[in-house]
Amino acid sequence: MVKRFFSAMGREIRGLHEAAYVLAIFALLSSVLALFRDKLLAYTFGASHSLDIYYAAFRVPDFIFALIGSLVSASILLPFFIDSFGHSHEEGKSFSDAIFTSFFVVVIFISIIIFFIAPWFVPFILPGFAHDPALPQLISAMRIMLLSPIFLALSNLFSSLTQMRHRFLVYALSPVMYNLGIILGVFLLYRWIGLSGLAVGVAIGAFLHMGIQIPFLSHERLLPRFTTNLQWSKIKHILLTAFPRTLTLSANELAEFIFISMASLLTAGSISIFNLAFNLQSVPLALIGVSYSSAVFPTLSRLIYEKNTDAFLQKMITAARHIVFWSMPITILFIVLRAQIVRVILGAGKFDWNDTRMTAAMLALFIISTVGQSLIVLFVRAFYAEGKTAKPLLINVISACTIIILGFVLIHAFDHILLFRFFIESLLRVDGQSGTNALMLPLAYSIGVILNTVLHWVTFEKSYKGFSKPVLETLFHSFSAAVIAGFIAFLGLRVFALVFPLEKVWGIFMQGFCSGLLGLSTGAIVLILLKNTEIAEVWRTLHSKIWKVKVPPAEVERL
Numbered sequence: 001m002v003k004r005f006f007s008a009m010g011r012e013i014r015g016l017h018e019a020a021y022v023l024a025i026f027a028l029l030s031s032v033l034a035l036f037r038d039k040l041l042a043y044t045f046g047a048s049h050s051l052d053i054y055y056a057a058f059r060v061p062d063f064i065f066a067l068i069g070s071l072v073s074a075s076i077l078l079p080f081f082i083d084s085f086g087h088s089h090e091e092g093k094s095f096s097d098a099i100f101t102s103f104f105v106v107v108i109f110i111s112i113i114i115f116f117i118a119p120w121f122v123p124f125i126l127p128g129f130a131h132d133p134a135l136p137q138l139i140s141a142m143r144i145m146l147l148s149p150i151f152l153a154l155s156n157l158f159s160s161l162t163q164m165r166h167r168f169l170v171y172a173l174s175p176v177m178y179n180l181g182i183i184l185g186v187f188l189l190y191r192w193i194g195l196s197g198l199a200v201g202v203a204i205g206a207f208l209h210m211g212i213q214i215p216f217l218s219h220e221r222l223l224p225r226f227t228t229n230l231q232w233s234k235i236k237h238i239l240l241t242a243f244p245r246t247l248t249l250s251a252n253e254l255a256e257f258i259f260i261s262m263a264s265l266l267t268a269g270s271i272s273i274f275n276l277a278f279n280l281q282s283v284p285l286a287l288i289g290v291s292y293s294s295a296v297f298p299t300l301s302r303l304i305y306e307k308n309t310d311a312f313l314q315k316m317i318t319a320a321r322h323i324v325f326w327s328m329p330i331t332i333l334f335i336v337l338r339a340q341i342v343r344v345i346l347g348a349g350k351f352d353w354n355d356t357r358m359t360a361a362m363l364a365l366f367i368i369s370t371v372g373q374s375l376i377v378l379f380v381r382a383f384y385a386e387g388k389t390a391k392p393l394l395i396n397v398i399s400a401c402t403i404i405i406l407g408f409v410l411i412h413a414f415d416h417i418l419l420f421r422f423f424i425e426s427l428l429r430v431d432g433q434s435g436t437n438a439l440m441l442p443l444a445y446s447i448g449v450i451l452n453t454v455l456h457w458v459t460f461e462k463s464y465k466g467f468s469k470p471v472l473e474t475l476f477h478s479f480s481a482a483v484i485a486g487f488i489a490f491l492g493l494r495v496f497a498l499v500f501p502l503e504k505v506w507g508i509f510m511q512g513f514c515s516g517l518l519g520l521s522t523g524a525i526v527l528i529l530l531k532n533t534e535i536a537e538v539w540r541t542l543h544s545k546i547w548k549v550k551v552p553p554a555e556v557e558r559l
Helices: 002-009 016-045 049-072 074-087 089-125 135-145 147-164 168-193 195-211 214-219 232-263 270-305 309-336 338-346 353-367 370-386 390-416 418-427 436-463 468-496 505-529 533-546
Strands: none
Touching: 016 049, 016 168, 016 270, 016 338, 049 089, 049 135, 049 147, 049 195, 049 232, 049 270, 074 089, 074 147, 074 232, 074 270, 089 135, 089 147, 089 232, 135 147, 135 195, 147 195, 147 214, 168 195, 232 270, 232 390, 232 436, 270 309, 270 338, 270 353, 270 370, 270 436, 309 338, 309 353, 309 370, 309 468, 309 505, 309 533, 338 353, 338 505, 353 436, 370 390, 370 436, 390 418, 390 436, 418 436, 468 505, 468 533, 505 533
């Protein structure tokens, strides 16, 4: 049974849509578990000071992972592995051993330093907790979570090898295991050892994220080992290539870090609501943007290696069109159905109606940048496939600076311009709520992301003429269908409110589900009438490939 499971996980998938859909299926499973995780947290704590501490403890480990884990990510290492293993298995294995050894030592060293300076470091970066009696708990939880960047950095390295072989099932299962570990911490360990139990769950999840890939790598003789032959010239080359990417991710992580720091000074529960809403808006990003970008990246790297720029451009156009096709209607429907989504997923226990209203408002402000976030992932992967890491760095630094500045400016404007405050609170239906100035954080984030998307798009179009026209055509079709779908869904909410009991969770679910289904059906009809290319391609893929394609068994192949 176990052998069959790992054999299935090791199967090879090469088609773009098939790989993207497989990744999306597992991303959906992971997202369901992540939402269940958040449901447990919301039920147990509500948007409270305790949950603020848990989320705040994540920030330093996440930042370390952005600094170190990005150096060994698939988007950096995959082209190098394709080149090294393309010469011989022995050369590639020697290279992966050197990468494993050097970066393992680095991440351990940094984590140990942070562990010891935490009592002086944490109050500085999270000023809202500087004089909080719960500060020792926060520091203790953060120290335990320092294990997560170690395991996740190694998992990044391992995933480069699994994606190189097109073993997307192994790669896709990793985040599922990560969320299972966190759920274990919330559901079981918290009852035993309190907040530290939640942190232990995070560490266990990170270990499982890495560990699920080990059987396949071991079977394929790809599992890295410690070595004294560190190949400094190649590592130096990787560092020079990866350094801009690390700064790119660090810029985005720094923006989120500063937002959490700002939120620690706002009303209690602001950090919790920010994170819960951010996690909800990350679901379509994981299902669409990350799935398509991950599926196409090995092919993009190979096409650049083969200097086949025409095929490279066509793959980019195809991926971008389908990202837009799927993202746009989901964005509109999330905005229309935001209250139903939040109430059904999070609304129980200590997570009351006021928490629901604020989280729904934040979700609406986050979700308007979903299309942009998904396209940014694709553009960045494309630039990395070419080895052009400086362009995404500059663009992301500009975007991160914009986000941070806008965060301060918008909060100041919200607190001092009553008309602006009244407009935002009325638009998002949070009149009379406390702590509504926290809504300026997701608004600043989305504006910065949209700017980021435009800059990436324009930069890519300058290098590859002809990219924009077919993608903009899809954008027009998808936006038109999405607006109509959203309007029909909005009307459906009014109708189904008379049918289902809204004082019950199942009634709210059915109201949102039926309205969303009605909207999506209408949108699909509009796309068919517009003779949209993507909906026809989706149908062909689902009808003739997903359940009919014969997937070859795992075997060692060279690209």
